Amino acid sequence: MSGRRVAVTGIGVLAPGGIGTGAFWNLLSEGRTATRGITFFDPSAFRSRVAAEIDFDPEEHGLSPQEIRRMDRAAQLAVVAAREAVTDSALDLGAFAPHRIGVTVGSAVGATMGLDEEYRVVSDGGRLESVDHTYAVPHLYNYLVPSSFAAEVAWAVGAEGPSTVVSTGCTSGIDSVGYAAELIREGSADVVVAGSSDAPISPITMACFDAIKATTPRHDDPVHASRPFDATRNGFVLGEGAAVFVLEELSSAQRRDAHIYAEIAGYATRSNAYHMTGLRPDGVEMAEAINVALDEARLNPEDIDYINAHGSGTQQNDRHETAAFKRSLKDHAYRTPVSSIKSMVGHSLGAIGSIEIAASALAMEHHVVPPTANLHTPDPECDLDYVPLTAREWTTDAVLTVGSGFGGFQSAMVLARPERSPA
Incomplete structure (x- = not known):
């Protein structure tokens, strides 16, 4: 490197x-x-x-x-x-x-x-x-x-x-x-x-x-x-x-004094080698990708200000992600706002990961966390702060965005302000 x-x-x-x-x-x-x-x-x-x-x-x-x-x-x-x-x-x-x-x-x-x-x-x-x-x-x-x-x-x-x-x-x-x-x-x-x-x-x-x-x-x-x-x-x-x-x-x-939205501070991807469409409920593979991305960024879990979730709206994915956030960020997961923009723009398959990176960079730009629309009845098994219905003003200097795909793919990326990341 x-x-x-x-x-x-x-x-x-x-x-x-x-x-x-x-x-x-x-x-x-x-x-x-x-x-x-x-x-x-x-x-x-x-x-x-x-x-x-x-x-x-x-x-x-x-x-x-x-x-x-x-x-x-x-x-x-x-x-x-x-x-x-x-x-x-x-x-x-x-x-x-x-x-x-x-x-x-x-x-x-x-x-x-x-x-x-x-x-x-x-x-x-x-x-x-x-x-x-x-x-x-x-x-x-x-x-x-x-x-x-x-x-x-x-x-x-x-x-x-x-x-x-x-x-x-x-x-x-x-x-x-x-x-x-x-x-x-x-x-x-x-x-x-x-x-x-x-x-x-x-x-x-x-x-x-x-x-x-x-x-x-x-x-x-x-x-x-x-x-x-x-x-x-x-x-x-x-x-x-x-x-x-x-x-x-x-x-x-x-x-060149460019406008810098964010630094790509860390990235990792893993596979669960488990099932074409199924996910283990413990979220261990996604948690591993998150941990490696954080290590590459040289950031600690408590440095993450916002999580842009995969949040597809299927029963197993949302619970799998919730478990992965808890496993990787520990207690800080309960203090970190999480949201899914798929509630507003749907799931565009291979495109959505980049669209979510854009949402993450813009959240940093404006210090605003976009909401999870249509979240009126929280699932008791999804017990994190999912920013229901309304955007929230929030300091967002380091953002975690994740993706989950058929075939067992689990990916994570950390965006940070250059001065925030020691990488």
Whole structure:
């Protein structure tokens, strides 16, 4: 390790309820929800009929007709978020050698919407057993390989350094940024445009989650359907979105007097090697990731001011997380505010980890902890301070954000003000 430290100097967010970082933070700080009945297709045949959709017109956000034709919706979201992040950073990427600029993009399910739509076309709505490929779009291969996401972002920002897609399920958004930070720490890049994107609201995705009853059937009340840590919760609300960051070496950012949202002070990931979708109730693997991230940041449990939880709103996840926080932070877990923004923007699978990093950095920026919306009836087994309903003014100099994903992935990241972390 070179000892180089990593700063977040630019943020771009496209999330349900508003496009752009400002609209995203307004939604969170006001405790508003962006969940609604599905409008992208007719959901009447499904058990779960609610989602957190983005009202997104790619042309309005600078994408050309050719780019729109070439890119799946998730890639479009990633590119627009990347452009916002670069602009926000006020960083002149032209001043860097292109091979010193990297890209990492996380995604759990890749070009789901594009593939789903193209199968519908080439199979004539599922009626043809042997599909007719001549009806497919010419860029179908780009939908098949998620590496196209990283390529599109790299082309958009002029990056010729390491370019990678990280796909670790619902921890992809944390893991992609954690990997990007390591590229800077080890000296493989000076700047990395990093984040994640997923646009999974399609019939095939809804059918998959319906089959395992992971998503909520509360379609009669979509605004209040996502209820993390509430005793009446009964599954998550599928969402979509993207969040992208400009990461650069801390001392370089300080020399150019950049606005620094946070330092990525610590990161770790673990696997439970236990079950594809099941979680042990003791939370030991997530607790181990938290402990390692704290050690890397050289912070103690009592230094954490706020926890941005995975908080999916499933029975087992919320209890698993609660146990992990108690195991890793000990008594300090009871004194630390915790919240889940999935209550407001849904669960965008691989994208949500980066969206939650953005929420954590903005919580530090404003010294405000976003709430857990729809938390009216606390689960007695989830007995921490989950900041119900209303945002809270709170000193947030060091934030822990965590993720949990199918396959047993457990990831944790510590964001801190540079002066707070001795790393």
